[in-house]
Amino acid sequence: MEAYLKSGKLGESSSKSSGKSAAPKKPKSIHWVEKYRPKAVTEVVDQSDVVSVLEQCLTGADLPNLLFYGPPGTGKTSTILAAARQLFGDMYKNRILELNASDERGIQVIRDKVKSFAQLTASGVRPDGKPCPPFKIVILDEADSMTHAAQAALRRTMEKETKSTRFCLICNYVSRIIEPLTSRCTKFRFKPLNENLAYERLAYICEQENVLIDDNDKLLNLLVERSGGDMRKAITWLQSCAILSGHKQKIGLQHVQEVTGVVPAHWLEEFLKVCKESKEFSALDSFVKKLLYEAFAVSQILDQLNEKIINSDEFNDKQRTIIGEKLGDVSFHLQEGGTEYIQLIELGNSIMKAYSIV
Amino acid sequence: MLLADKYRPKDFANLDYHKEQATNLKNLTKDGEFPHLLVYGPLGAGKKTRITCILRELFGPGVERLKMETMNFTTPSNKKLEIMTISSNYHIEVNPSDVGIYDRVVIMDIIKNVAQSQQLNVNAAREFKVVILTDVDNLTKDAQHALRRTMEKYIANCRIIMCATSISRVIPAISSRCLCIRVPAPEESVIVDILQSTCKKEDISLPPVLAKRIAQASNRNLRRALLICETCKVEQYPFSDDQKIPELDWEVFIKKMAGKILENQSIETLSNVRKDLYELLSNDIPAGVIFETLLRELLRKSDVSIRETVIKEAAEHEHRLVQGNKQIFHLESFVAKFMYVYQTFMQEMFGDF
Ligand SMILES: Nc1ncnc2c1ncn2[C@@H]1O[C@H](COP(=O)(O)OP(=O)(O)O)[C@@H](O)[C@H]1O
Ligand SMILES: [Mg+2]
Numbered sequence: 001m002e003a004y005l006k007s008g009k010l011g012e013s014s015s016k017s018s019g020k021s022a023a024p025k026k027p028k029s030i031h032w033v034e035k036y037r038p039k040a041v042t043e044v045v046d047q048s049d050v051v052s053v054l055e056q057c058l059t060g061a062d063l064p065n066l067l068f069y070g071p072p073g074t075g076k077t078s079t080i081l082a083a084a085r086q087l088f089g090d091m092y093k094n095r096i097l098e099l100n101a102s103d104e105r106g107i108q109v110i111r112d113k114v115k116s117f118a119q120l121t122a123s124g125v126r127p128d129g130k131p132c133p134p135f136k137i138v139i140l141d142e143a144d145s146m147t148h149a150a151q152a153a154l155r156r157t158m159e160k161e162t163k164s165t166r167f168c169l170i171c172n173y174v175s176r177i178i179e180p181l182t183s184r185c186t187k188f189r190f191k192p193l194n195e196n197l198a199y200e201r202l203a204y205i206c207e208q209e210n211v212l213i214d215d216n217d218k219l220l221n222l223l224v225e226r227s228g229g230d231m232r233k234a235i236t237w238l239q240s241c242a243i244l245s246g247h248k249q250k251i252g253l254q255h256v257q258e259v260t261g262v263v264p265a266h267w268l269e270e271f272l273k274v275c276k277e278s279k280e281f282s283a284l285d286s287f288v289k290k291l292l293y294e295a296f297a298v299s300q301i302l303d304q305l306n307e308k309i310i311n312s313d314e315f316n317d318k319q320r321t322i323i324g325e326k327l328g329d330v331s332f333h334l335q336e337g338g339t340e341y342i343q344l345i346e347l348g349n350s351i352m353k354a355y356s357i358v
Numbered sequence: 359m360l361l362a363d364k365y366r367p368k369d370f371a372n373l374d375y376h377k378e379q380a381t382n383l384k385n386l387t388k389d390g391e392f393p394h395l396l397v398y399g400p401l402g403a404g405k406k407t408r409i410t411c412i413l414r415e416l417f418g419p420g421v422e423r424l425k426m427e428t429m430n431f432t433t434p435s436n437k438k439l440e441i442m443t444i445s446s447n448y449h450i451e452v453n454p455s456d457v458g459i460y461d462r463v464v465i466m467d468i469i470k471n472v473a474q475s476q477q478l479n480v481n482a483a484r485e486f487k488v489v490i491l492t493d494v495d496n497l498t499k500d501a502q503h504a505l506r507r508t509m510e511k512y513i514a515n516c517r518i519i520m521c522a523t524s525i526s527r528v529i530p531a532i533s534s535r536c537l538c539i540r541v542p543a544p545e546e547s548v549i550v551d552i553l554q555s556t557c558k559k560e561d562i563s564l565p566p567v568l569a570k571r572i573a574q575a576s577n578r579n580l581r582r583a584l585l586i587c588e589t590c591k592v593e594q595y596p597f598s599d600d601q602k603i604p605e606l607d608w609e610v611f612i613k614k615m616a617g618k619i620l621e622n623q624s625i626e627t628l629s630n631v632r633k634d635l636y637e638l639l640s641n642d643i644p645a646g647v648i649f650e651t652l653l654r655e656l657l658r659k660s661d662v663s664i665r666e667t668v669i670k671e672a673a674e675h676e677h678r679l680v681q682g683n684k685q686i687f688h689l690e691s692f693v694a695k696f697m698y699v700y701q702t703f704m705q706e707m708f709g710d711f
Contacts, residue, residue, distance in 0.1 A: 030391060031513055033535075072531045077507070100507035101500075102466050104434055145503040172531075233534035240393065240537040246385035258382075261525070261538060281657045281665060293543035293578050295399040297525045333673055334526055337680040339646040342653060346673045349666055 032239045033232055036205055037078045040086055044075045045231070046197045050188040054083045063087075063133065065158065065167045067182055069174040070190030073232030076170045079190075080139055087133055089126050101142035107153040114138055114154070118161035136165050143169040144176035151178045158184060192229020199224050201231065202238055211242050213251040222253075226260045263296045263304055271305070272314075275351040284352070288344045298340045302331050302347075319354040326350035362584040365556050368422075370411050374555075375548045376404070376541065383408060383539070387415040392486070394509055396494075396533055398522045399541030402579030405521050408541060409490065412519070417448040417483055433463050443468075451490035454497060462501040465491065466508065473512035486517050494520040495527035502529045509535045543578035546570075552580060553587055562591065567599040575603050608643050609651060616655035623697035628690070635689050645685040649676050649692075656696060664703045671695045 038044045041054045050068070057063040068076040081096075088095040097117045099105055117138065124134040140146070140154070158167055158181070169185060171177055193201075202220050206213060213219055223241075227234035241255040257264070274287045291301070306327050309315055315323070330343045367373050370380045386392060395412075397405045413421045424444055429452075431439040439460055444451045452468060454461035472487050491497075497505075509518060509532070518536075522528055525538065544552075550566075550573045557564040564587070572590065576583035586603060594601050615634045618627055638648055653672045657665060672692060679688035 031393065034510070034513065072506075073534060077510075100504075102462075102469075102504040102506075102508040106434060141507055142503055145500065230530075230534055233530075236393070236534060236537070239391065243386050243391055243393065243537070244382040246388065258540070259537065261540065279662060281662070285654060285657070289577075293400055293403075295403070295524070295540050295542050299526060329673075333677045336677060337527065338673065338677055339650055340524060340526060341650045342669075342673050342676055345653070345657075346669045349669050353666065 032205060032209070033235050036201075036235060038075065038082050041079060041082050044079050044082065045201055046193045047075055047079065047188075047190055050079060050190070053186070053188075054079070057083070057133075058086055063135070063137075063166050064186040065169075065184055067169045067171075067174065067177070067185035067187045068190055069171050069187065071172060071192055071230060073227075073230035073234075074190035074192060075231065076190050077141055080137070080168045080170070084137055084139075089128065089130065089132065091127060095122060096137045096139055098139045098141060100140075101145040105140075105146050105150055107147075107150050110150050110153040110157060114157050115161070118157065118165040122164060134164075137168055138165055139168045139170065141170045144171035144173050148178055151181055155180045155184070193231050195221075195224050195229070198227070198229065198231060198234055202234055205235065205238060209242070211238070211251065212245075212249075213241075214253070219251065219253065219256050222256055223260065226262070261297050261300050263301055267291060267294070267296070268301070268305055268308055271301075271348070272308075272351065275348050276355045279352070284345065284348045288341060288348060291344065292340060298334055298343065299331065301344075302327055302334075305347075315354065319357065322354045322357075323347075323351055360585065361556055361560070361588055362581045365559065366407055366410070368410065369414055373404075373407070373411065374552055375544050379539070379541075380408075380411075383412060384415060386537070387412060392416065392484070392517055394513070394517055394536045395519045396522065396525070396528065396536040396538045397519065397541060398525045398528075398538065400523060400543045400579070402576075402581035402583075403541045403543045404580060405541050408539070409519055409521065413449055413488065416488070417446075421446045421448050423447070429464075429468075431457075431460075431464055431467055433460055439464065448484075449488040449490060451492065453492045454501060455493045459498055459500075461498055462504045465497075465501055466504055469508055469512060469516055469518070473514075473516040475515075486515050488517050488519055490519045490521065492521045494532075495522040495524055499529070502532055506531045506535070544580055546573045546578060549573040549576060549578065549580055549583045553583060556584065557587070563596065565597055565599050568597050568601065571603055575605070608638060608641065611638065612648060612651045613655055616652055616659075619656065619693060619697060620659055620700070623701040628694055628697065631693050632686070632690050635686055635693075639685060645679055645689060646676070648689060649679070652689075652693075660700060661703060661707075664699050667699050668696060671699070 041051050041058070044051055066080070068079065070076060084092045084096050097114065099109075099113075103109070117136065120136065122134050122136050124131055126132050143151075146154070154167075155178070167185070169177065169181065174182060174187065174189075199220055202223065203216075205211070206216075206220070220238075223234050223237050227237065237256075237259045240259040241251040244255050244259065245251050256262075271287065271291070274283055278284065306324070309320060309323055326347055330347050334340065334343050370384050373380045395409075397409060399405050423446055425446070427443050427445065428440050429443050431441070433439065437460070439457050441452055441454075441456050441464055450468060450472065452464065454465050457464050469489055472489055475487070494502075505518075520528070520532075520536065525533060525540075550569045553569045553572060554564060554566075568590070572583055572586050575586060589604050590597065590601060593604070611634065615631055619631060621627075635648070639645065649672065653669070657668060660668065675688045675692035675695070679685055682688065
C-alpha cells in the first residue's frame with residue numbers, strides 16, 4: 001500500500017506544481033449526476049414543500065432542525081447542500097459538517113466531533129461583507145445506519161447546541177430514527193419524482209450534452225419509467241447509454257435495455273411456456289438454471305412477470321391471485337437474501353399450479 | 359500454469375465471446391467520463407477477464423506490473439486486521455469479505471487513501487485511480503451503506519469497479535451509482551469452441567464428443583471447463599470419447615446425502631446427515647449452495663404431489679437461515695421436515711404394513 005500511495009514520480013510532480021501552478025489542467029472528468037446536481041434550492045425538481053420552507057429561510061426566517069426522508073435519488077442530499085451554499089456563499093464548506101455512513105459515527109464521535117464543531121463560533125457576516133445566518137449546519141446523511149445509542153447521544157448534543165447549530169438528518173426510512181430525534185425536527189418527505197418532471201430534466205440534460213438519441217420521446221420515457229422516480233438512476237443510465245454508444249452513434253433501444261437491465265420478453269414467455277406445458281420438475285429446473293446463467297436481476301424478472309400476468313388475458317382472477325401472492329413472498333425472501341434458484345423454482349411451481357386449475 | 363490463466367485474453371481484441379459488449383466496454387474507456395462499474399455474472403463467466411481488459415485499456419501495460427501486499431488496519435475497537443491486496447501503480451484490488459464483518463473499515467480506509475493520494479504521476483493517462491472490490495454480493499449491509507455517499511464524494515480521483523455474482527444482493531442505492539455490466543455465462547457451444555482452440559494451442563487433440571461432454575459438465579463455467587479438461591488429461595491421454603469426467607467433490611457428496619435421505623427416513627439417517635452437513639459447512643461450501651443442490655436432488659426423485667410442500671418448506675427454512683446465525687439448524691430442520699413429508703406420502707401411497 002505504501003508503495004502504491006507513493007506511486008508516480010513524486011519529485012517531478014511537486015517541482016512542477018510549485019514552478020507553474022497555473023499549468024493547464026486536463027479537464028476534470030465529468031459525471032452528469034454531479035454536474036446536474038441542483039446548485040440552488042429552486043433547481044430542485046418536484047419537492048415544493050421543502051423548497052418553499054428553505055426559500056423563506058434564505059430570506060431571513062430561522063432555519064429549524066430538519067429531517068429529510070424518502071427513497072434514493074430524490075434530492076435529499078442535494079437540497080441541503082444547495083441550501084448551505086446559498087446561505088453561506090463560498091465559505092459554506094466551513095459552515096457544514098457532513099457525516100455519512102462511511103464515517104465513524106459511534107457515540108464517542110458524535111460527542112466529540114459534533115460537539116467541537118458545534119462549539120466553533122459562527123459570525124453573522126461572510127468574508128465578502130454580506131450578512132449570513134450566525135449558525136452552522138451538521139448534516140447527518142444516511143442517518144438510518146446510525147445505531148440507536150449513537151442517535152441518543154446525538155439527541156443530547158442537539159439539545160445543548162440549539163443556539164449555534166442546526167441539524168439536518170437524512171435517511172430513507174424515518175422509522176429507523178428514534179422518536180426523540182424525529183420530534184425535534186421538521187420532517188419533509190421526498191417523494192419519487194413525477195414522471196413528467198423527470199422527463200423534462202432528462203431532456204434538458206440531453207440538450208446540454210448534445211446527446212443523440214433514437215426515438216427521443218420513447219426512449220427517454222422508458223428510462224424515466226424504469227427509474228421509478230429515482231433521478232440519480234435515470235441520469236446515471238442516460239450517461240451510461242451515451243458512453244456505451246461512444247457519443248457518436250445514436251443511443252438506441254438496445255443501449256437502454258442493456259443499462260436498465262430489462263429482461264428480453266422471450267425469456268418471460270419461455271418461463272410461462274415451460275410452466276404451462278411441462279409437469280416435470282426437471283424441465284423447470286433446467287429452465288431456471290439456464291435463466292440464471294444469463295445473470296438478469298431476479299427482482300427485474302419478478303417485476304416484468306408481474307406486469308405481464310396482470311395485463312394478459314390468459315389468466316383468470318383466481319390464477320392471478322395464486323401467482324400474485326407467490327410473487328410477493330418470493331420478492332420478500334429475495335430481498336432478505338434468499339437464494340435466487342430456490343425463489344424462482346418456488347415461483348415456477350406456483351405458476352404450474354395456477355395453470356393446472358383452469 | 360493453469361490453462362485458464364495461461365490463455366486469459368489481455369485485451370478487448372482477443373475476447374472470445376460477447377464481442378459486441380467488448381466494443382461497448384472499449385467506448386467506456388475512451389474519455390474522462392469513466393464511471394463506477396458494477397460487473398456481475400455467474401462464476402466463470404469472464405467478469406475478471408473483462409475488468410483486466412478495461413484496466414489495460416485505461417492505463418496501458420503498466421497495470422500488469424502487480425505487487426501483492428498485506429495491509430494492516432485497526433478497527434475503532436482496536437482490533438488488528440490484515441488483508442491481502444493486489445495492486446499496480448494505477449489500481450488496487452481487495453476482497454473486503456476476507457475480513458468478514460469489518461469490511462466497512464477496510465473499504466473506507468482504502469478508498470479515502472486512494473482519493474487523497476490522487477494520481478501523482480503527471481504523465482499518467484488518467485487523473486483517477488481504480489479500486490477493485492471483488493465479491494461485493496457478500497459485503498455486509500453496513501459496508502454497502504457506507505459506500506453510497508463515498509462513491510459520490512471521491513469520484514474525481516477514485517473510480518470503483520465492483521464484481522459480483524448476482525446483482526440481487528447489491529443494494530439499489532449502490533447499483534444506481536454505477537454503470538452495471540451484465541456478463542452472462544458463455545453458451546455451451548462457445549465453451550466447446552474455446553476448449554478446442556485452447557487444446558490446439560497446447561497441441562492436445564480433443565475429440566468433439568468429449569469436448570461437448572466437458573462443456574455440459576461445466577455448468578457453463580468456462581474456467582471450470584478448462585480445469586476439467588486438464589484433469590481429464592492427467593487421468594487419461596490420449597482422450598477417448600467416453601472417458602470419465604470428474605465431478606466436484608462436494609456435489610457428489612450432497613448427491614449421496616440426498617440418496618440417504620430418500621432411502622431411509624429415520625433418526626439414524628438424520629444424525630448421519632447432520633455430520634455430513636457439518637462437514638460441508640466446515641469446508642466453506644456456502645449454505646445457499648447446499649440448499650440449492652440438496653433441494654434439486656430431492657425434488658428430482660420425489661412425486662409431484664409433495665413438490666409444492668417441499669419447495670415451500672425449503673424457501674422458508676432458507677429464509678430463516680439467512681436471517682439467523684446457526685446455519686446448521688435450519689438445514690437440518692429442513693431435512694427432518696422433508697423426511698416427514700416424504701414418509702407420510704409413501705405411507706399413504708403404499709400403505710403401512
Ligand atoms: N428533486 C431533484 N431535482 C433535480 N435533480 C435531482 C433531484 N433529485 C435527485 N436529482 C439528481 O440526482 C442526483 C442525486 O440526488 P441526491 O440529492 O444525492 O439524492 P438523495 O435523495 O439520494 O440524497 C443529483 O445529483 C441530481 O442530479
Ligand atoms: Mg443522499
